[in-house]
Amino acid sequence: MSKAIGSSFNPDCATINPTQLVVALAKSLAKRGVHIFENTFADVSTQGNVSVKGKSIEAKYVVRAIEAYHEKNREQIPIYSLMIATEPLPEEFWSKYGLRGRETFHENRHLVTYAQRTSDDRIAMGGRGAPYKWGSARSNKSEQHAKIHKKLRETAIQWFPDLRNYQFTHAWGGAVAIKRDWAPYLNWDGHFGSFGGYVGDGVTLSYLAANSMADLILDKKTIRATLPYVGWKSAKWEPEPLRWLGVNLGIKLSAIADIEERITKRPSFVGKLIEKLF
Ligand SMILES: Cc1cc2nc3c(=O)[nH]c(=O)nc-3n(C[C@H](O)[C@H](O)[C@H](O)COP(=O)(O)OP(=O)(O)OC[C@H]3O[C@@H](n4cnc5c(N)ncnc54)[C@H](O)[C@@H]3O)c2cc1C
The missing domain is CATH 3.30.9.10 (D-Amino Acid Oxidase, subunit A, domain 2)
Incomplete structure (x- = not known):
């Protein structure tokens, strides 16, 4: 990589092909008799009541695993x-x-x-x-x-x-x-579960969170069922226009901090401001 001034190496990293992952997962579930309904938009209330096209769906357990496709509110x-x-x-x-x-x-x-x-x-x-x-x-x-x-x-x-x-x-x-504190969350009330907020750590974290959720549903007393994100409550994001101003300012400042470091070759002063901002 040209102009690199240093580097670190971590062997514990892997790549996946997301399409192959999804297709293999779907095949494996189908083999176990699980029905998958694609292109089906589900409305889920905060109590875990599900409806599709206005018709309510009965289910013993409901898990909402929609990550960034959340309703527009201040939660994330x-x-x-x-x-x-x-x-x-x-x-x-x-x-x-x-x-x-x-x-x-x-x-x-x-x-x-x-x-x-x-x-x-x-x-x-x-x-x-x-x-x-x-x-x-x-x-x-x-x-x-x-x-x-x-x-x-x-x-x-x-x-x-x-x-x-x-x-x-x-x-x-x-x-x-x-989420406001950049931490993931997992909620489970015995009937309804929801999780997400993975930022960019998504593939590993979604897998781990899914395992935690499975353990909670099956009432297994495992470490995964007690990880810090279980029941984690983050503060809400600020109301608009503060949210729009703050987040976009953070993005702009990050770009400026990178330019600053490229010129000065020292840890950025602007970078410290960003930490304070978030
Ligand atoms: C461009 C990009 C690059 C990324 N790169 C990486 C990376 O290098 N490494 C990494 O670990 N992570 C990466 N991520 C993050 C990672 O893709 C996600 O965190 C991960 O896919 C989350 O998995 P999930 O199953 O929780 O949610 P998703 O994979 O987002 O799946 C949620 C599903 O829910 C469906 N859905 C939403 N609302 C409804 C509804 N109302 N009814 C029915 N279905 C609904 C959506 O259609 C979607 O299929 C990247 C993300 C993006 C966007």
Whole structure:
């Protein structure tokens, strides 16, 4: 990675192919006789009453696992993470840049980045920076934020200058859920369960939270059923316009803190302000 001034390595990291994960999970559940209803929007009340197209659904247990697709209130906010991917890259690229073990990596910026060499030899890379929308609104437009996708492509080329010679073939995005204290939550009342707030730690954390939820439903006295997120209460986000101002200021300041560090080569002063802000 060009211009890196240091690095750290953690071997305990893995990649998954999300489509394969979902398809395999669905197949395994189907084998056990579980019915999956796709493209079915469920209305769930805070007491766990479920209805579909106005018809109520009877269920002994209800689990709401919708992460960022939450109703618009002050409990959590959706923040968009955007991604890009290159065309499959040839061996000459990889012999120069490494990543032979398909290590995942990121640049330790204030404005989060993350990347990996995919199983079909692309660089897939993502990052934050898309603005927060008033009232915690979600929109397809936020998933296709041209300016942020362009910035991500520029960052990828900064890291690996040879990427200039290759095509970026994909650009997409989605929302992650953030609670006011950035902590995940899991609630269970014996009938209704809900969990989420995973920010970017989603895949591992959603798996762990699902195991905790299963243990709670089955009344198993395990460590997983008592992890700190069980019953965790976060403060609410501020009402608008404070929320809009604060979150977008945080995003802008993060970008400024990165520029500051690039120039001064010292931990950012603005970075400390951001910590105070949140
Ligand atoms: C661009 C991007 C990159 C990411 N990169 C990483 C990464 O590198 N590593 C990592 O660990 N995590 C990453 N994450 C986070 C991770 O994808 C999520 O945290 C994880 O998918 C959460 O899993 P989940 O099952 O709780 O929720 P989701 O995967 O979001 O699933 C929720 C499902 O609920 C459905 N739903 C919502 N409302 C309703 C309703 N009313 N009725 C019926 N169905 C409904 C939705 O359609 C959706 O299918 C990334 C997220 C994004 C957006």
